[in-house]
Amino acid sequence: MSHVNNLESQHNDPAFANVWQELKWRGLVHVSTDETELEKLLAGDPITYYCGFDPTAPSLHLGNLVQLLVMRRLQLAGHKPLGLVGGSTGLIGDPRPTAERTLNTKDTVAEWVGYLQGQVRRFLSFEGENPARMVNNLDWTAPLSAIDFLREIGKHFRVGTMLRKDAVASRLNSDEGISYTEFSYQILQGMDYLQLFRDYGCALQTGGSDQWGNLTSGTELIRKVEGKSVHALGTPLITNSDGTKFGKSEGNAIWLDPDMCSPYTFYQFWLNTADADVVDRLKVFTFLSRAEVEALGQSVQERPFAREGQKKLAFEVTSLVHGVEATEKVIAASAALFGNGDLSVLDERTLEAATAELPSATVNAEGLGIIDLLVASGLSDSKSAARRTVGEGGAYVNNTKVSDPDAVIAQDELLHGRYLLLRRGKKNLATIEVSA
Known part of the structure; x- marks a missing residue:
C-alpha cells in the first residue's frame, strides 16, 4: 500500500496547553494510571511509548485507527512511538468476551504481520527527530523456552489477580470457559512492555479500555521486576449514540x-x-x-x-x-x-463499489432495448409500466434521458464494456451487466 496520507499537514491544536489537554478534549482518555503524573510526563521531555496491534486478521479496522491517531498525536507532541505488531501474541489472540479464537497457522500470522506493519507505517512518521520504530514481539518470545518463561516472567503473576481481569472473569462465567492459552495472553503482553522498557526505556502503553487488564499487567510487571513506575492509557470504546456498535x-x-x-x-x-x-x-x-x-x-x-x-x-x-x-x-x-x-470517467473499481448495493441484473447483448432493461432491472414491474416511465420522461441510461420506448442501447455506450446504470425518476437506480 502506498504512503497516501499527508503526514506533513498534520499538527496538534496549539490552542491547548499540552497534548494531554487535547487528548482529554477529544474524549480519548477513559482510564489511566496516574492522570497528574501522565500530564506532567507528556508535557516534558520526549518519552518513548508503544501500542500493540495483533495480526488476527489481514487488516486493521476502525478501532485500531483510534489507537494509530492517538500514537500520531503523541508523536506530533515530540514523543517517540514504537509500533508493535504482535507476531507472537497474534498466534494466540487476546480473550474475546464470548468464545475462544480460531488459532491461525504460523504462516498466515507471519503474512498478516507484514500487512499490518505496512498499515501502521502509513500513520506514523519514520523520519525526523522522533521517528517511529517498528517492533515484533516474536523477536523476544521465540528464543525463550517454556521453562525460562515460567521462571522469569510467570513467577511474578498472581493467579487471583489474573482471574479478576474483566476479559478473563467474563469468560470464566460463560459456558465456553477459557483455555490456558488465552488465559496466558496477559502475561505475554506484560512481558512485551517489560522488554520495551528494557530495550527503549518505554514509559507509556496506550490501548483500548477493554485492554486495561492487559495494559496494567505490564505496568505491574515492570514495578515488580525493575522497581520502576510506568504508565498506561486506555481510550474509551467508541459507541453510537443510539446504542448500536460503532465501526x-x-x-x-x-x-x-x-x-x-x-x-x-x-x-x-x-x-x-x-x-x-x-x-x-x-x-x-x-x-x-x-x-x-x-x-x-x-x-x-x-x-x-x-x-x-x-x-x-x-x-x-x-x-x-x-x-x-x-x-x-x-x-x-x-x-x-x-x-x-460523468459516469464514464469513473474507473471500474470505483464504479463497482459505488453500485455494489444497488439492484442488479445480467442480460445478454441482444436484450438492450430500454423497455426490456427497465423490466429486467426491476425498476419497472411490467412492460406497460416501463413504457409509461419512458413516455413521462423518467427513464435514464448512464444519466442520459431515453425518450423513445423502442430505443436499443448501443454496445459503445456500455461502461467499461459491460455495465449500464439505469435510473427511473430522480432516485431509483439499478445496474445492468451485459454478458458477452
Whole structure:
C-alpha cells in the first residue's frame, strides 16, 4: 500500500496547553494510571511509548485507527512511538468476551504481520527527530523456552489477580470457559512492555479500555521486576449514540484495507454518521482544531439538512486512510450516480463499489432495448409500466434521458464494456451487466 496520507499537514491544536489537554478534549482518555503524573510526563521531555496491534486478521479496522491517531498525536507532541505488531501474541489472540479464537497457522500470522506493519507505517512518521520504530514481539518470545518463561516472567503473576481481569472473569462465567492459552495472553503482553522498557526505556502503553487488564499487567510487571513506575492509557470504546456498535456497516467491520472495504464504502460509512455523533467523531478521527470542530458542530445543530459535519468528516477520514485522490474519486462517483457528473470517467473499481448495493441484473447483448432493461432491472414491474416511465420522461441510461420506448442501447455506450446504470425518476437506480 502506498504512503497516501499527508503526514506533513498534520499538527496538534496549539490552542491547548499540552497534548494531554487535547487528548482529554477529544474524549480519548477513559482510564489511566496516574492522570497528574501522565500530564506532567507528556508535557516534558520526549518519552518513548508503544501500542500493540495483533495480526488476527489481514487488516486493521476502525478501532485500531483510534489507537494509530492517538500514537500520531503523541508523536506530533515530540514523543517517540514504537509500533508493535504482535507476531507472537497474534498466534494466540487476546480473550474475546464470548468464545475462544480460531488459532491461525504460523504462516498466515507471519503474512498478516507484514500487512499490518505496512498499515501502521502509513500513520506514523519514520523520519525526523522522533521517528517511529517498528517492533515484533516474536523477536523476544521465540528464543525463550517454556521453562525460562515460567521462571522469569510467570513467577511474578498472581493467579487471583489474573482471574479478576474483566476479559478473563467474563469468560470464566460463560459456558465456553477459557483455555490456558488465552488465559496466558496477559502475561505475554506484560512481558512485551517489560522488554520495551528494557530495550527503549518505554514509559507509556496506550490501548483500548477493554485492554486495561492487559495494559496494567505490564505496568505491574515492570514495578515488580525493575522497581520502576510506568504508565498506561486506555481510550474509551467508541459507541453510537443510539446504542448500536460503532465501526460496523451492514454487519461488516470497516477495515482499513481498500480490498476489504472499498474507499467508496468507507466514505459512505462516515457520511451516514448520525447528527448526534458527528462532533465526537470529528474530535477522535480528524486533526481539525477545536475551533473548526465547534464551527461544524454549530452547523450540525442549526443546518442539519446541509450535512456539513458529515461531509467534512467523510472527506477528512477517507483522505487520511485512502488519500485525497481516492476520496475525490469517491465523491465524483457519488455525484455521478445521481446525474451530477460523468459516469464514464469513473474507473471500474470505483464504479463497482459505488453500485455494489444497488439492484442488479445480467442480460445478454441482444436484450438492450430500454423497455426490456427497465423490466429486467426491476425498476419497472411490467412492460406497460416501463413504457409509461419512458413516455413521462423518467427513464435514464448512464444519466442520459431515453425518450423513445423502442430505443436499443448501443454496445459503445456500455461502461467499461459491460455495465449500464439505469435510473427511473430522480432516485431509483439499478445496474445492468451485459454478458458477452
